[in-house]
Amino acid sequence: MSKARISPLRSGFVHLALAAYTVVALFPVVLTIVNSLKDKNAIFRTPLALPTAETFSLIGYTTVLKQGDFIGYFQNSLIVTVVSIFFALLFGAMAAFALSEYRFRGNTLLGLYLAIGIMIPIRLGTVAILQGMVAAGLVNTLTALILVYTAQGLPLAIFILSEFMRTVSDDLKNAGRIDGLSEYAIFFRLVLPLVRPAMATVAVFTMIPIWNDLWFPLILAPGEATKTVTLGSQVFIGQFVTNWNAVLAALSLAIFPVLILYVIFSRQLIRGITAGAVK
């Protein structure tokens, strides 16, 4: 049976509503980027116009790149995000494998313990985390952030990956055992390659909150040498509130990498969030 088709009128209305909301969602970002490429007069006189030959100006970008160490901030964000995701995925996959593969006393309990962090935000322990980092001499180091984000990423990684690892065939693993593979080899050489798509989903999921976080950089690593992009642009824009060119350029610089990654990974991300309902 063919689906009852919706009338052209209704379909037109739906398109109108969705297109209108799409404009609402995109307009602020587009406006920021477009105006970051204009001179100051044009920003105020014709904020909605595209930059023309006369109004085009990169003065904002040159100010930003001269004044703030944006390259350094990017580097910090990149190191923190990549290393945290790496450890969250590695440790998470190992734990997920143990929980889904072996029967041992306390398995369920341990699974529940590791799942607490899915619902209870790690931020609530900040008072003691800061105290611990001070005691360990890790304040104003990227290591502090990496530790926190690895811990933050683990619960969801373990939860999602163990669901996937349950679907890896037992026959395959047992064949490996008969061939004399160690349990480590079974994990690294048989199971990990098979759950790679799930790992990619977890990575994309984990990445966004880490890259965008303001709380922990602000509290654990506010020093100039360890500022992340999020904190860096927060501080920088706060200082340049009256220099509209610089503010718009700094915002655009913070948006670009996220936007590029989003365009590349949006399909993966959306499939992950909708648990595969969207093909």
Place this chain on the structure above:
Amino acid sequence: MQISARPRRWHILVFLLPAFIVYSAVMILPLIETLRLSLFNTVDGQSTFVGLANFQVLFGDERWAADFWRALKNNFIFFTIHMLVQNPLGIALAAMLSIPKLRLAAFYRTAIFMPTVLSFVIVGFIWKLILSPIWGITPFFMDLVGLKAFFGPWLGKPGSALITVSLISVWQNVGIPMMLIYAALLNIPDEVIEAAECDGITGWSQFWKIKLPLILPAIGMVSILTFVGNFNAFDLIYTVQGALAGPDGATDILGTLLYRTFFGFQLQLGDRSMGATIATVMFLIILAGVSLYLFGIQRRVRRYQF
């Protein structure tokens, strides 16, 4: 299931230990330590067990109580606006996106979800600029629809600041309910919809009578995610209104109050014990919400097996 004959299976320990250590040391132990600290305070330069005295101060002492209750009230308003605007809007967008064979659906989906991947810092500043009377973008648009007279510096007025900040947060986060509910709608099997169509239930009544009951579990999930996110929020308000959550504390929520209290701000010195006390209250609120969801709502919502 493989049960090894070896008495000690060390590899299990090796697999579990790294995750267990990092997670326990950086997440669980600090959380417990924070809860413990809320029962201690500095008396004569010594950390002393004071029982629930910190909570008494927070709830009743004139220096703290006004700020605390205002932050709690604001936090509930913040949450209510999300529940009333973000989630219905998310459901509506998802319902439209899930219309079969809708052209451009992938484009709409990707575009509408985009603000969700931006950081609160970017979103906060962009909206600050757009709503700024100096730039005049908002009054310009309101003029187009003849509402210019209603424009005001919303972020700067105590009466409208909290609502404005909440709506900015809604703008950013509407993608999450939209996606989760969209997935739930796509997972409704065709047979159910076809059966409804055979019985002549289409359009609006199909949505209300067939689809909505089937996506209730997803709506429950979205609600608890919103709850946890809102009672843990900080970044957006800090970016838009600063640590003092102005104007005059009108946008102060528990997250900003926690930051000012334990980390200190300007002339105010950080107070570890009171910070831990506020964090504990936040923990209890979130725990109560999550428990209500897990034991109250999630069990009662009928799940349909397809």
